Amino acid sequence: MQAIIFDYGEVLCHRNEPAWRDMLAVTALDVPAFESIYWRDRHQYDLGHFDGAGFWQRFGQHAGRTFTPAETRTLIDADVRMWTETDPIMLAWVAALQQRGLRTAVLSNMVPEVLHALRTEARFSWLSGFTHLTWSCELHIAKPDPAIYLHTCECLGVAPADALFLDDKPENIAAAEALGIHGLLFTNPAQLRRDLAARRWLQGYPLPEVPGAPPEGTDLLTATL
Numbered sequence: 038m039q040a041i042i043f044d045y046g047e048v049l050c051h052r053n054e055p056a057w058r059d060m061l062a063v064t065a066l067d068v069p070a071f072e073s074i075y076w077r078d079r080h081q082y083d084l085g086h087f088d089g090a091g092f093w094q095r096f097g098q099h100a101g102r103t104f105t106p107a108e109t110r111t112l113i114d115a116d117v118r119m120w121t122e123t124d125p126i127m128l129a130w131v132a133a134l135q136q137r138g139l140r141t142a143v144l145s146n147m148v149p150e151v152l153h154a155l156r157t158e159a160r161f162s163w164l165s166g167f168t169h170l171t172w173s174c175e176l177h178i179a180k181p182d183p184a185i186y187l188h189t190c191e192c193l194g195v196a197p198a199d200a201l202f203l204d205d206k207p208e209n210i211a212a213a214e215a216l217g218i219h220g221l222l223f224t225n226p227a228q229l230r231r232d233l234a235a236r237r238w239l240q241g242y243p244l245p246e247v248p249g250a251p252p253e254g255t256d257l258l259t260a261t262l
Contacts, residue, residue: 040190040193042213043127083132126224141167202220221236
């Protein structure tokens with residue numbers, strides 16, 4: 038492997054549950070209804086076809102509600118908070134890989150307001166360590182469109198077959214693999230560590246440091262007995 042391409046949401050970050058509950062409270066919807074409407078236009082939002090106010094206006098139309106300007110602002114702010122809680126284990130691993138010289142990229146379906154937070158808040162300075170950052174709302178291309186994967190590989194300067202892609206959505210992994218990119222479905226750092234150790238794709242590079250995990254080099258079968 039010459040490079041690793043990381044999804045952002047649910048890989049480098051995880052949902053902020055208090056922010057999610059704040060959105061539920063403003064919309065006054067139960068969980069199934071909220072989740073169904075939230076994802077209905079999210080892909081278009083990721084593509085940059087409208088801003089946060091437009092997204093929540095559409096949400097309100099689907100829900101049969103009209104949000105006040107103050108409610109819309111609260112929803113936008115909560116949505117940003119929900120997607121800006123980073124995973125310290127993953128960030129530590131990314132830094133370790135970068136220190137060893139491995140090329141790294143972020144390939145994310147990203148909305149404008151969250152991207153603004155990533156670029157303006159000092160706590161996201163770690164993003165500067167990546168070789169390349171691909172954001173869907175800027176390119177108006179989003180996963181699983183093959184073009185966004187090829188764009189990222191080109192900017193990294195690697196062939197698809199020399200890159201590994203991590204994402205939490207099976208359809209995004211399948212799209213990457215169809216192009217010859219190695220893919221791993223991400224669930225959590227511990228599972229990622231096990232999958233990487235089993236495949237031996239990153240020989241010479243560290244694995245994620247997960248509390249309680251067996252030392253690197255431990256035989257997986259022996260470690261489970």
